[in-house]
Amino acid sequence: MMRAWSLPIVFLAVGAVAGAGSIVRGSTRQGVVLLVAFALLAGLNSPLVFPRSVSAAEARRRGAADGRPVVFWRPGCTYCLRLRFRLRRHARRMHWVNIWRDPEAAAAVRAVNDGNETVPTVFVAGRPHTNPDPAWVREQLVP
Structure with missing residues (x-):
């Protein structure tokens, strides 16, 4: 069961780290865009689709x-x-x-x-x- 969710979890983690990094550097818009993009990738690769x-x-x-x-x-x-x-x-x-x-x-x-x-x-x-x-x-x- 966990194997099916591994890729979506990795996408969410990478998006969170990349988004947080951009926000910390002062680029809030870029951080939000990165987080949303990686969340969409996670959704598309999840078993829920x-x-x-x-x-x-x-x-x-x-x-x-x-x-x-x-x-x-x-x-x-x-x-x-x-x-x-x-x-x-x-x-x-x-x-x-x-x-x-x-x-x-x-x-x-x-x-x-x-x-x-x-x-x-x-x-x-x-x-x-x-x-x-x-x-x-x-x-x-x-x-």
Whole structure:
């Protein structure tokens, strides 16, 4: 659990130190801008940006029942953020699995990506697609 929050915490800490340093040197505006910028980076890289994660087994079960894609992701992944934001509200219609929270999920991703934990890996009808185009993923969603 802590691993998912490590990067956002580092961003907040760096922003606080950089912002405080600027304020102490007399540049209040720059300090506030730095703090806000790093807080935004922390928010974008936090697990809160993504729909609630489920286990790999639960996602597979739900995906088989309703035909929705299963997305394996991890916090801090730029490509996962790209997919999430380009899907917009459609992202909630998929099953999201955080590979840092579920060892079975990480193993499933490694099995289809030559031993690498390459994310996002999207399973559509049981077939894996590594870092697919968000427009294509949106087309795969069941109406």
